[in-house]
Amino acid sequence: MSVAALTDVAVDYDRGPALGPISLSIGAGEAVALVGPSGCGKSTALRLLAGLEAPTRGEVVRAPGRGETAVVFQAPTLAPWLSAGANVALPLELAGMAKAEARRRADAALARVGLAGAEAARPAQLSGGMAMRVSLARALVTDPKLLLLDEPFAALDEITRRALADDVLALWAASRPAIVFVTHNVEEAVYMASRVVVLSRGPGRIAGDFAVEGPMPRPAHFRTHAGFRAVAEQVSAALAQGVAG
Amino acid sequence: MIRLAPVILTALLLAIWEVACRALHVAPYFLPPPSGVAVALRDDFPVLLAAAWRTLSTALIALVLASLIAQALAIVTALSPILDRAIRPLASVVQVTPVIAIAPLVLIWAGLDHPERALVSLAVLVAFFPIFSGAAAGLRSADPDLERLFALYGAGRWQKVTRLRLPSAVPFLLEGHKVGAGLALIGAVVAEFSAGSGGVRGLAWQILDASNKLQTARMIAALVVLGAMGVALHALLEALERVGLKWWRGR
Numbered sequence: 001m002s003v004a005a006l007t008d009v010a011v012d013y014d015r016g017p018a019l020g021p022i023s024l025s026i027g028a029g030e031a032v033a034l035v036g037p038s039g040c041g042k043s044t045a046l047r048l049l050a051g052l053e054a055p056t057r058g059e060v061v062r063a064p065g066r067g068e069t070a071v072v073f074q075a076p077t078l079a080p081w082l083s084a085g086a087n088v089a090l091p092l093e094l095a096g097m098a099k100a101e102a103r104r105r106a107d108a109a110l111a112r113v114g115l116a117g118a119e120a121a122r123p124a125q126l127s128g129g130m131a132m133r134v135s136l137a138r139a140l141v142t143d144p145k146l147l148l149l150d151e152p153f154a155a156l157d158e159i160t161r162r163a164l165a166d167d168v169l170a171l172w173a174a175s176r177p178a179i180v181f182v183t184h185n186v187e188e189a190v191y192m193a194s195r196v197v198v199l200s201r202g203p204g205r206i207a208g209d210f211a212v213e214g215p216m217p218r219p220a221h222f223r224t225h226a227g228f229r230a231v232a233e234q235v236s237a238a239l240a241q242g243v244a245g
Numbered sequence: 246m247i248r249l250a251p252v253i254l255t256a257l258l259l260a261i262w263e264v265a266c267r268a269l270h271v272a273p274y275f276l277p278p279p280s281g282v283a284v285a286l287r288d289d290f291p292v293l294l295a296a297a298w299r300t301l302s303t304a305l306i307a308l309v310l311a312s313l314i315a316q317a318l319a320i321v322t323a324l325s326p327i328l329d330r331a332i333r334p335l336a337s338v339v340q341v342t343p344v345i346a347i348a349p350l351v352l353i354w355a356g357l358d359h360p361e362r363a364l365v366s367l368a369v370l371v372a373f374f375p376i377f378s379g380a381a382a383g384l385r386s387a388d389p390d391l392e393r394l395f396a397l398y399g400a401g402r403w404q405k406v407t408r409l410r411l412p413s414a415v416p417f418l419l420e421g422h423k424v425g426a427g428l429a430l431i432g433a434v435v436a437e438f439s440a441g442s443g444g445v446r447g448l449a450w451q452i453l454d455a456s457n458k459l460q461t462a463r464m465i466a467a468l469v470v471l472g473a474m475g476v477a478l479h480a481l482l483e484a485l486e487r488v489g490l491k492w493w494r495g496r
Contacts (some may be wrong), residue, residue, distance in 0.1 A: 051397075052397060069397060071393070071394065073390045077388060077390040077391055079391065079412065079413075080493065081412045081493050081494075081495075090408075091394075094398045094399065094404060094408070122496065123495070124494050124496045125495060142398075
């Protein structure tokens with residue numbers, strides 16, 4: 001069953017074609033990585049899947065209703081005037097939930113990402129990694145059917161990045177939303193996804209679609225497994241070919 | 246030592262002024278020495294203080310009114326692109342027209358029976374623009390990704406204004422009010438000058454009155470009070486802005 005699907009979709013901006021035409025279907029509970037060079041339209045594809053943007057041509061079909069899609073951006077994108085707890089409660093309050101109940105669920109979501117006790121902190125008081133976790137908690141608090149992540153860890157150091165990747169996988173294993181995340185890091189894509197889709201240089205078309213075998217969440221040392229290396233090589237090759245065009 | 250530099254310079258200039266007045270036998274109605282100004286300040290202090298309060302209250306009432314009108318209009322322009330296009334040029338006209346030129350007209354309209362209303366109206370005109378343009382810019386300053394999130398969560402237009410755009414505008418509003426408060430004081434003084442003896446007996450009226458009577462020391466004393474009031478108002482709003490920003494950012 002498909003959660004969101006793009007059929008022969010293309011997007012043109014004023015400066016020229018940005019994406020496609022591509023067709024891409026995201027199945028329920030699937031974890032899909034979207035990989036491609038800068039400017040290939042990865043983020044545009046994500047906004048189409050989120051319903052935040054309309055395509056110039058083609059058709060977008062989305063199953064999730066209002067409040068069932070969540071997006072995590074490259075920056076934490078928190079409201080600086082709200083505490084961490086209030087930031088996470090925001091989607092629930094906007095949907096009309098009573099404040100006390102929204103805050104209670106927000107505190108639980110913060111605890112899930114390892115930030116119990118940080119409810120009252122303001123974004124300015126948090127490190128980059130902690131702010132990103134708050135952003136993740138805000139995405140999870142609505143229990144989304146479709147979770148979209150736009151290069152969520154690009155601005156973080158390698159250790160924080162890997163820790164957060166494992167967190168996302170653990171959270172995915174707990175409630176199994178469909179996940180689509182954009183990255184230009186091949187290893188991160190293969191590590192976090194059950195399926196890696198490679199886009200060619202912009203306007204992006206699909207240059208490869210690979211299944212990644214292996215248990216989720218990933219076992220220790222998964223990055224050194226032969227299977228992991230093999231898929232990473234295939235993705236890199238497809239990426240190189242897509243860039244050469 | 247460096248912090249004392251402005252104090253030392255001021256004392257030095259006052260000393261030169263004092264000595265020059267005495268040595269050159271300058272007529273007190275032309276330029277009284279600082280000691281003469283100090284005496285006038287001491288003798289007329291209750292009168293000057295009352296006058297200062299009248300001017301300040303004109304400015305503060307004008308600031309509150311300008312704040313309400315400017316923010317309401319800024320929200321309207323943020324909600325409706327058509328009204329935005331309609332209002333902006335008019336707001337600019339208000340800004341570029343010198344208040345001194347509008348004053349006689351406003352005095353006729355509002356002022357025959359209630360000169361204080363005319364003074365407040367004129368000060369509002371001057372204080373309006375920095376608050377309006379600050380609010381308008383602030384309402385557009387929200388993080389575009391946060392705007393996308395609000396759209397994703399199905400927030401309505403009004404929810405976007407109250408829960409995203411207005412809070413995002415806070416730093417701009419603080420800055421706008423700081424500038425607006427200074428201008429409201431200037432506007433109140435200019436309006437008092439235009440109203441002349443028909444107006445409220447504020448500090449500007451004291452200056453005019455002292456000028457007519459050639460009481461130059463009282464005139465300068467009134468200027469000193471006006472300057473002190475301006476500095477105090479600016480310092481107060483600067484402090485409010487700092488506290489407000491700290492609260493907004495959370496540190």
